[in-house]
Amino acid sequence: MNTAAMPGGDRSILARSPLARLPDRALKYGLTVLAGLILALIVYFFVRLVGQARPAFAHAGVFGFTFNNDWNVSGEKFGALPLVVGTLITSGLALLIGVPIAVATALYANELCPLRLRAALTVLVELLAAVPSVVYGLWGIFFLAPKLQPVEQWLADRLSFIPFIGGGSVTIPNYFVAGLILAIMILPIVSAISREVMATVPADHKEAALGLGATRWEMIRTAVLPYCRAGIVGGAMLGLGRAIGETIAVTIVIGDAPGLGKHLFGQGYSLAAVIANEFGEAQGLHRSALFAAGLVLFVLTLLVNGIARVLVSRASHPSKTPSAPQAAIGPGPVAGAVAGA
Amino acid sequence: MSAPSPPSGQFARFAVSPARRRKDKLARAAITACTVIALIPLVLVVYYLLSKGLGSWSWSFLSTDPTGNTFFKASSIGGIKSAILGTVEIVALASAIAIPIGIGVAVWLVEYGRASGFAKVVRFFVDVLTGVPSIVFGLFIYIVLIVGTGSSYAGYKGSLALALLMLPVVIRSAEVILLLIPDALRESALALGAPRWRVIFSIVLPTALPGMVTGVLLAIARAAGETAPLLFTAAATDKTNLNLGQFMNSLPVQIYKDVTSPTTAVVNRAWGAALTLVAMILLLNLIARLISRRSRLA
Numbered sequence: 113m114n115t116a117a118m119p120g121g122d123r124s125i126l127a128r129s130p131l132a133r134l135p136d137r138a139l140k141y142g143l144t145v146l147a148g149l150i151l152a153l154i155v156y157f158f159v160r161l162v163g164q165a166r167p168a169f170a171h172a173g174v175f176g177f178t179f180n181n182d183w184n185v186s187g188e189k190f191g192a193l194p195l196v197v198g199t200l201i202t203s204g205l206a207l208l209i210g211v212p213i214a215v216a217t218a219l220y221a222n223e224l225c226p227l228r229l230r231a232a233l234t235v236l237v238e239l240l241a242a243v244p245s246v247v248y249g250l251w252g253i254f255f256l257a258p259k260l261q262p263v264e265q266w267l268a269d270r271l272s273f274i275p276f277i278g279g280g281s282v283t284i285p286n287y288f289v290a291g292l293i294l295a296i297m298i299l300p301i302v303s304a305i306s307r308e309v310m311a312t313v314p315a316d317h318k319e320a321a322l323g324l325g326a327t328r329w330e331m332i333r334t335a336v337l338p339y340c341r342a343g344i345v346g347g348a349m350l351g352l353g354r355a356i357g358e359t360i361a362v363t364i365v366i367g368d369a370p371g372l373g374k375h376l377f378g379q380g381y382s383l384a385a386v387i388a389n390e391f392g393e394a395q396g397l398h399r400s401a402l403f404a405a406g407l408v409l410f411v412l413t414l415l416v417n418g419i420a421r422v423l424v425s426r427a428s429h430p431s432k433t434p435s436a437p438q439a440a441i442g443p444g445p446v447a448g449a450v451a452g453a
Numbered sequence: 454m455s456a457p458s459p460p461s462g463q464f465a466r467f468a469v470s471p472a473r474r475r476k477d478k479l480a481r482a483a484i485t486a487c488t489v490i491a492l493i494p495l496v497l498v499v500y501y502l503l504s505k506g507l508g509s510w511s512w513s514f515l516s517t518d519p520t521g522n523t524f525f526k527a528s529s530i531g532g533i534k535s536a537i538l539g540t541v542e543i544v545a546l547a548s549a550i551a552i553p554i555g556i557g558v559a560v561w562l563v564e565y566g567r568a569s570g571f572a573k574v575v576r577f578f579v580d581v582l583t584g585v586p587s588i589v590f591g592l593f594i595y596i597v598l599i600v601g602t603g604s605s606y607a608g609y610k611g612s613l614a615l616a617l618l619m620l621p622v623v624i625r626s627a628e629v630i631l632l633l634i635p636d637a638l639r640e641s642a643l644a645l646g647a648p649r650w651r652v653i654f655s656i657v658l659p660t661a662l663p664g665m666v667t668g669v670l671l672a673i674a675r676a677a678g679e680t681a682p683l684l685f686t687a688a689a690t691d692k693t694n695l696n697l698g699q700f701m702n703s704l705p706v707q708i709y710k711d712v713t714s715p716t717t718a719v720v721n722r723a724w725g726a727a728l729t730l731v732a733m734i735l736l737l738n739l740i741a742r743l744i745s746r747r748s749r750l751a
Contacts, residue, residue: 128648139650143561146554147575150620154578157593164596216487224481233488235742240495242738244678246705247727250712251498254720296494303491327469327477350584357586359681360705364712384588384681391685406592410585417584 158410165404167397177404183370183381185390190401192408194372198287198382199409201373202362203355205291210298210355211348217299218306223332234307241300249364252293257284257365264288264377282377285367290382293361298351305350309343309427310336343427349420353413359384383409506728509721515729519691519707519722530718533726535693536707540730542695543608543687543703544677547615551676552669554616555623556658562624563631564653582621588681590617595685608694608701611687615676622675626668630661663744670741674734680705704730 168190169177180191221233264282271277313336321331337344367379368389383405391402469477513532520531558575566572594614599605634657642652683706690700704726711723 132648135650136648139653140565143557143565144571146557147561147566147571150558150575150582151578154581157597160596160601161589161592164600213487213491216484217491220484220488224484236492236495239735239738240491242674242678242731242734243495243498244680244705244727244730244734246678246680246708246712247498247502247731250708250723250727251501253712255497255501299491325469327473329477329480330473332480353584357584357589359586359588360709364709384586387588387592388681388684403592403596406589410589413584413586413589414581417580421580 161403161407161410165400165407167400168404171397171401177401178408181372183386185370185398188397190397190404192383192401192405194370195381195383195386195405196408197372198366198380199356199384199412201287201376201380202290202294202366202382203352205288206294206298206355207348207352208295209292210295210351211302211344213295214299214302214347214351215306215344217303218310219332219336221303221307222310223328223336237303238300240296245297245358245360246364248293248297249361252289252361252365253285256292257286257289260289260292268375268377277376280375280378283367283379285365285379286377287366287373287380288376290362290366290380293365294355294358297358297361298354301354302347302351305347305424306340306344309340309347309424312343312428313339340427342423346420346423346425346427349416349423353417353420356416357384357409357413359388363388383412502724502728502731505721505724509725510728514722514725518693519702530716530722531691533704533707533722533729535691535702536704536726537729538693538695539608539687539702540677540704540733542697543611543683543701544615544673546609546612546697547619547676548669548673550612551616551619551623551672555620555669555672556627556665558620559624559627559631560653560657562628564649564657579621579624582617583625586681587618587679588684590614591682591685593617594682599686606686606688606700608687608697608699611683611701611703612697614682614686615679618679618682619672619676622672623669626671627661627665630664630668631657633664634660663747667741667745670737670744674737674741677737678705678730678734680709684709704733 171177172180172190177190177192178196179193180189181193182189182191183194184190217233217237221230221237225233261282261284264286268277268280268282317335317339318331321335322328326334362382363385366382366385368381368385369379370381370386373380387402387406387409390398394402515532515537516534517532518535519533558579562572562575566575591614594610594617598610598613638656638660639652642656643649647655683703687701687703687706689706689710690702692702694701708723708726708730711719711726714720714723
């Protein structure tokens with residue numbers, strides 16, 4: 113296209129003048145800069161967050177800050193272990209309770225539900241995601257926690273032989289209620305991803321299972337679940353990411369006690385909750401410690417979400433895994449799913 | 454399938470054994486039960502919101518500011534006017550920032566970036582943004598706009614925090630819709646001599662509009678319910694304040710403040726505010742669903 117060099121050449125009739133090409137170029141480079149801006153923004157924020165957190169890390173060391181079991185604001189001691197443990201307990205509980213229920217909901221919607229009900233069921237589960245965090249907190253502390261207290265006390269008394277679960281007196285805000293609220297909050301996302309992944313199971317596999325005489329449940333167990341394993345694990349990890357970062361609902365129902373809780377039904381604290389609760393009046397080293405807690409939280413969610421994204425994207429494009437196409441009923445799809453993971 | 458064997462006995466040897474049939478029934482019952490359990494919290498939350506929240510709804514509740522007076526009787530604590538107006542204003546500004554940028558990035562990803570290495574990096578970072586906890590966005594804005602400038606809380610800073618939260622949702626949903634537009638449409642416009650920018654503005658964006666509106670409304674609905682990013686950016690105040698450069702109240706922050714109060718009347722105000730907030734968010738969701746049903750693409 114060196115027609116620009118030959119004025120009057122036959123291509124010049126078709127070529128646009130440089131002025132007419134200007135908006136095109138402007139749009140292209142403008143949008144490219146915009147996209148690049150997002151990258152720059154995240155990197156910039158990360159650097160600034162590290163800068164703000166540095167005094168706290170310098171005070172106790174990165175390792176000491178994360179794993180010292182002592183969060184004492186008036187004593188200027190900032191060891192975040194009670195917070196990290198609180199975050200892990202509550203989000204672990206959320207997975208334990210939320211994921212089986214979410215997967216069952218997805219199975220019901222995809223495999224058992226009458227077609228007419230499917231859309232309505234999907235909408236209802238998604239509505240759970242429309243309720244704001246603070247409203248879950250309000251409902252949790254004024255309805256769920258008081259109603260659950262007798263049940264929890266009964267459990268704590270019966271199960272007192274298990275360390276950490278039983279033995280103490282049950283407080284109204286506690287780890288368990290926080291985990292339960294988180295389970296409700298991660299249900300929509302885990303269920304939505306599971307449903308998406310289940311929709312990718314080839315009908316051939318399911319029909320083959322049924323044709324060989326499998327019952328509906330056997331079909332689910334041998335054809336659907338093994339094929340979706342990586343995707344469901346990925347969905348659960350995305351839910352875990354949400355649960356770790358969830359702030360306000362947890363702050364309201366976890367009790368905000370700065371020590372490590374003695375048992376499952378006792379008060380505790382979490383990384384996100386400590387920031388929401390203490391940031392307003394924090395000064396100096398305390399404030400820096402809260403930034404450091406935010407940084408730990410940020411890195412934790414990055415790791416969990418990164419792994420989840422890889423798992424989900426591999427599971428939703430099973431054709432990329434070499435063993436999936438020729439996979440049949442039995443070990444075939446299992447191998448496909450495992451290779452996908 | 455656990456169909457009972459025909460009476461003729463001819464197919465009896467193909468029938469499912471009772472043990473397997475029992476297991477099938479049990480598993481199906483368990484799955485169905487779990488689905489019912491999943492919906493119980495929704496019913497309970499909605500029931501309690503209505504039963505507690507409707508009681509505090511009244512004209513004066515919606516049209517007066519909270520007084521900050523939390524120790525006396527219900528009539529003196531005021532309503533939630535400043536919180537409603539603050540939420541509307543903060544979310545409106547956040548949308549005005551996040552929607553054009555988000556759609557711009559999505560257009561770049563689909564029309565220019567495609568499968569290039571840079572586009573992959575951008576997609577990865579957008580996913581990173583999706584996973585960042587909302588309170589961390591609040592910290593980011595706090596560091597940059599409050600520590601960085603030495604100024605205090607302001608409504609527009611809250612908007613920026615919410616805009617960061619909305620960005621990945623807008624980008625991802627818009628990208629999905631833009632990818633659905635058939636390439637034939639773009640190619641015919643290009644073949645007719647339209648420059649790239651005309652193709653984008655006159656063909657691609659109008660076609661994608663209904664689908665994109667759905668994703669945008671869902672992003673707005675998500676931002677409207679967020680408390681954590683507003684706590685240290687827009688703060689809380691009692692008075693109605695229409696100036697985005699000053700402290701600004703919002704519904705989620707108002708609820709969060711009221712939850713911890715020992716006074717029943719204040720807690721009831723939190724229920725009323727929660728009902729208002731959920732009603733606003735559900736309305737947005739409903740509109741989004743109606744539009745997406747009308748859209749030819751999604």
